[in-house]
Amino acid sequence: MTDSSRKQAAPCGAWTSPITAAVVAAGSTPLSGVLLDGADLFWLAGRASEGGRTTLLRERDGRVDELTPAPFNARTRVHEYGGGAVLAADQRVWFSNFADNRIYRVDPDGSEPVAVSEGGALRWADFVLDHAHVRLVGVREDHSAGETYPVNTLCALGADGSQMVLDQGYDFYASPRISPDGKQLVWLCWNHPRMPWEGTELWLADIAADGSLANGRLIAGGDSEAIVQPEWSPGGMLYFVSDRSGWWNLHRYEHGVVYPVCPREAEFGLPQWVFGQSMYGFASSDEIVCAYIEGGVSQLARFDTRSGALTAIATPYQDIRDLRVSGDTIAFLGGAPTIAAEVVRMDLASGRREVLARSIEQLPDVGYLSVPQTVSYPSANGRTAHAFYYPPTNADHAPLPGELPPMMVIGHGGPTGMASSTLKLATQFWTSRGIAVLDVNYGGSTGFGRAYRDLLKEQWGVVDVEDCVAGAQYLADQGLVDRERLLIRGGSAGGLTTLCALAFHDVFKAGASYYGVSDLKGLDADSHKFESHYNEYLIAPKARADAVYAERSPIKHTDKLRRPMIFFQGLDDKVVPPPQSEVMVEALRKRQVPVAYLTLEGEGHGFRKADSIVRTLEAELVFYLRVFGIAVPSNLPGVEIENLG
Incomplete structure (x- = not known):
């Protein structure tokens, strides 16, 4: 210099x-959708040279493979802004394809993606795997009515393409999450005229033997409480982020009662413009790794659910999104004033960081x-x-x-x-x-x-x-x-x-x-x-x-x-x-x-x-x-x- x-x-x-x-104008490669499945790390990358197509990449044992070659475009337009277009679980991947709105599955053998839904007027997003019933559960948006507004439901998609509507009647749905034992489902929903950062409802239901829902009940939220990112701990405890205190803070639902677990004048959540956002995850039943925003700047931390201790994790990043946790491995999108957005994998035990993709290669x-x-x-x-x-x-x-x-x-x-x-x-x-x-x-x-x-x-x-x-x-x-x-x-x-x-x-x-x-x-x-x-x-x-x-x-x-x-x-x-x-x-x-x-x-x-x-x-x-x-x-x-x- x-x-x-x-x-x-x-x-x-x-x-x-x-x-x-x-x-x-040459710009940067849009990066999003970071996911972990065991030792495999996935992310989405925009391809400006291919008409803005979004492709899914996987890093395994030091090798990066493209799982959705052209013309596949791993993107959904549910709520128009999309997000939540990919699920990685059990060494398989499911993704929504933008051109035909169909969900495709990629099997471990690396064969061509296989369509598992009919697509067309039906759009899908934010799906999770229901092991017990061999199906996906996600948000379905039905545009078959034409000029009128689409109908959104919580819906299951079977391996054979069959569909079962699990909940309907609300204008919007998001974040279906199945408990570790497969017996309960939690989700978010809300109605006009609210936007999801104004007020959402958190519902919990039992999953019946035939896959339908039973004993559905409202457990938190309302017109003036915005809830985001419900998640189950490995031990089966339900956590979520609520702004009932005036800040998007972590809470736990236990025996019918909601408890704040980490009160702080900081934001542990983001407005739900898109599906699949994640600001925390579980390293174990008793430890959460989280990102939170104070004064417009992100901080990475570990939170002990037993002691209530929040301990900072040192990184060079001031903007942390798409945080995923799997044991001692975490992955996220990180950025800073002299660091363009990049996909990062970090080992919690050693603190070692590895950059797997950069939005701008030559700074x-x-x-x-x-x-x-x-x-x-x-x-x-x-x-x-x-x-x-x-x-x-x-x-x-x-x-x-x-x-x-x-x-x-x-x-x-x-x-x-x-x-x-x-x-x-x-x-x-x-x-x-x-x-x-x-x-x-x-x-x-x-x-x-x-x-x-x-x-x-x-x-x-x-x-x-x-x-x-x-x-x-x-x-x-x-x-x-x-x-x-x-x-x-x-x-x-x-x-x-x-x-x-x-x-x-x-x-x-x-x-x-x-x-x-x-x-x-x-x-x-x-x-x-x-x-x-x-x-x-x-x-x-x-x-x-x-x-x-x-x-x-x-x-x-x-x-x-x-x-x-x-x-x-x-x-x-x-x-x-x-x-x-x-x-x-x-x-x-x-x-x-x-x-x-x-x-x-x-x-x-x-x-x-x-x-x-x-x-x-x-x-x-x-x-x-x-x-x-x-x-x-x-x-x-x-x-x-x-x-x-």
Whole structure:
């Protein structure tokens, strides 16, 4: 790494960097679905070169094999977001194939996958093996009704393809788990209008001799208690994660009573956007290995169920997901500020770690990587908001004497999600060029307890915006960034935050909207079953929705947009169709506000083509440089910006 005294001074934003738009577009391999079955370790990997196909890999005795060769695509669309597409048990694997929705089995002899379900209009997810009845038990989503919403049930799938509905009547089901003795089944369910992080019910039933359920009873949860990840210990004790204390903490169900087992102001669970998430598992009947989140950062630990002792396990990771445990072996997805997401196997006895797969094989030199600082700062109405601040970092360049850097504020999507500190090249693209980044965990984000998550209730477009605005002002007040060069960008839901911040506040000097939501009412018309009532939580119940939509939709307040903006829009976008962006662009154009508009053929809601990513990222950089009067490097393309003198 170059000595700081030898760095060349250059205007912030114009630093040369090896993290080019092409490097960002080349991207990373999406990794997910970590599983353990004895000594075998499995994970899912995205194949961008094969149309985004997801394939299942297995590591055994130092050898990695692909179990789902093309054209198989190990993915499910239950709840649309999927997850829980693979089961590994007894040296066999079952997976849902995206193209035909059929479940396939892979046998130990390595033969071709064999279909075990009919697929078609039936989608499956989150299945487990019922040894006693030689069948799978999972969530079935029936789309045979056509235009109406699908029907979700808890269903068993026999080895011969026969099906038995075990429970029905709720809008959604998740997490069926069979006790070690095979005699009981536990599961989660919930109804509209709740999302699963608002309230779920935990049910327990006996499995009868014929495989049906008997003596079903509600044992925990309700409208305002969100439960995730029920699991059985090897000794047959039922554990789960509940936020009844205000935090997603571990609990145990014993003799009809629920006991908190590890009270802590930390999150041992995640919102159920997808199936199959895991934040803990059992090393033995008396020891749990868990990951929990404090202040937006993950920690790995061992928990003794007898003594109540929680003991940290040292790792270099600050973001830990998909944790699986089998005796002294654990596996997980780990990431950190200088570590892109990777599949890790760890031996608890020795502490030895082995990396089996990396999402990015070749990382830039550490001298070009910005390590974020965790910041908490005051926001509106006495709130405290949280974010990761990335200072500009480049091995070869430093700001001009007395220059403060511009800063870009980013709000994550979801909006019930969270920003993590795991290395992202898309962030480093900006910081390595001299532009600071603030990645905001605004009110409503996961990782900070139930009360913080509920701050966004009926406040989307308000609280998230206020926290982004306050974060920008806070960093400027600290003398770390240039108050006159504050930027905000976002895509989809983050685009709404961006547009609202520019329409209703006067802090940011420019912004970028990637297929941003400008008309809230339009979201209702395009929503699928899982999210069809989400806006009732985020914005307003239906009785008041129209008035609040009009109040908060930027498309109704285009007269308030006075700052330069660049819009990026896929012409095939059905979620946020082009007219939403075009109305905003035309309003700025008419009022002589600097504006640029780039459309992309063949792109929908989210850009997937490498050349689209390169084109938009470079155009966004050029836009900021020209708005701030910084010379544009000759290797960057020209961008048409209307009304810019």
